[in-house]
Amino acid sequence: xxxxxxxxxxxxxxxxxxxxxxxxxxxxxxxxxxxxxxxxxxxxxxxxxxxxxxxxxxxxxxxxxxxxxxxxxxxxxxxxxxxxxxxxxxxxxxxxxxxxxxxxxxxxxxxxxx
Numbered sequence: 001x002x003x004x005x006x007x008x009x010x011x012x013x014x015x016x017x018x019x020x021x022x023x024x025x026x027x028x029x030x031x032x033x034x035x036x037x038x039x040x041x042x043x044x045x046x047x048x049x050x051x052x053x054x055x056x057x058x059x060x061x062x063x064x065x066x067x068x069x070x071x072x073x074x075x076x077x078x079x080x081x082x083x084x085x086x087x088x089x090x091x092x093x094x095x096x097x098x099x100x101x102x103x104x105x106x107x108x109x110x111x112x113x114x
Contacts, residue, residue, distance in 0.1 A: 040065025
């Protein structure tokens with residue numbers, strides 16, 4: 001299964017072309033356990049953002065986003081702060097994190113002593 005996931009990831013675009021990531025790719029990754037998708041990004045059009053929101057909802061995925069700022073590039077100023085991620089997405093990420101922590105601590109408190 002790990003080889004298959006790596007193969008799928010190698011097929012993903014590395015050039016900011018979000019439009020080439022389609023429903024079937026996201027569905028396959030969700031079926032393999034992908035928990036979230038970057039919905040808000042500086043290079044996403046309004047239609048692409050809407051497409052990713054719908055896919056996240058369809059597959060029960062977390063929605064993330066950001067400027068993906070790496071500082072000034074190619075003479076252009078940094079793009080930090082240009083993307084507005086709804087606070088509701090932050091709340092969902094915090095809920096997920098808390099759920100992971102709670103499940104993790106329960107796992108280790110219920111293991112039999114050796």
